[in-house]
């Protein structure tokens with residue numbers, strides 16, 4: 001099958017303007033592969049780090065070259081596209097279908113991948129870093145099982161669900177089932193916090209307590225469904241939360257994960273409590289080890305989420321219960337400006353590169 005000329009916006013040097021490079025002629029598709037025309041691609045904070053040439057692991061910055069990623073590479077992991085061509089064994093989508101890409105794909109053959117936890121695979125092939133991503137005309141997905149129907153969902157919103165939305169959905173899922181009035185402490189009311197509050201409200205949870213230093217952030221959290229908010233600068237914050245939680249605190253999600261927030265979170269947890277760490281602020285704390293077994297506490301790390309969780313999040317979105325996040329649409333050729341604006345803090349909500357093709 002002949003195809004039109006195809007281009008990508010590639011990182012050729014750390015932090016430099018992305019280059020519009022031609023993609024070599026593609027080999028015929030493998031049996032499970034799907035080629036999509038990119039219609040929407042969100043620009044994420046982690047794209048800014050990858051563009052600048054490192055991955056932030058919290059306490060240090062790992063150069064992307066140390067991960068075996070060679071320049072040029074193509075970023076963009078929040079991808080919605082229209083199917084152009086499918087491999088011989090693909091039956092669940094056809095040319096013309098609009099699909100969201102699950103980007104956190106693994107090797108596809110290890111125990112984690114076969115169980116459906118691709119995001120935990122040690123041989124990650126994540127789209128938008130290890131495989132070419134959505135800052136491009138087209139994206140090649142190795143298996144149709146990583147594609148999701150987004151019928152009834154705004155494609156720009158759907159794109160953002162692949163990263164931030166999925167991450168907080170998965171963090172919340174690690175604390176479920178939880179009765180609607182059991183206290184859940186959420187640390188951080190920025191973009192992830194807003195998404196978390198929306199998901200918790202959609203799931204019918206009624207007792208979220210938000211810790212957030214910014215006054216505006218606390219006001220936004222109350223508007224988004226938090227029952228109470230707290231300023232971590234208050235020296236009494238831990239005892240105030242404990243007194244007003246309406247029950248023992250056994251569930252905390254830390255979207256910041258700094259030494260201060262982790263210390264607060266661990267201090268709040270009652271017997272059997274679970275702390276889900278999401279944020280990548282980094283740093284280190286010293287932990288009185290005896291308290292972990294004696295109090296039966298679990299500390300759980302959360303990195304993105306599984307394909308099944310993305311499907312469940314899309315079902316929640318289809319129910320109409322997730323309020324929209326503000327989105328700025330930009331044409332793909334403005335990708336470098338979009339990354340720069342995001343880096344410099346000039347963006348409210350999300351940027352989604354939107355192609356005129358759709």
Ligand SMILES: [Zn+2]
Nearest residue numbers: 044046163164
């Ligand atoms: Zn992201």
Ligand SMILES: [Zn+2]
Nearest residue numbers: 106107110121
């Ligand atoms: Zn794997």
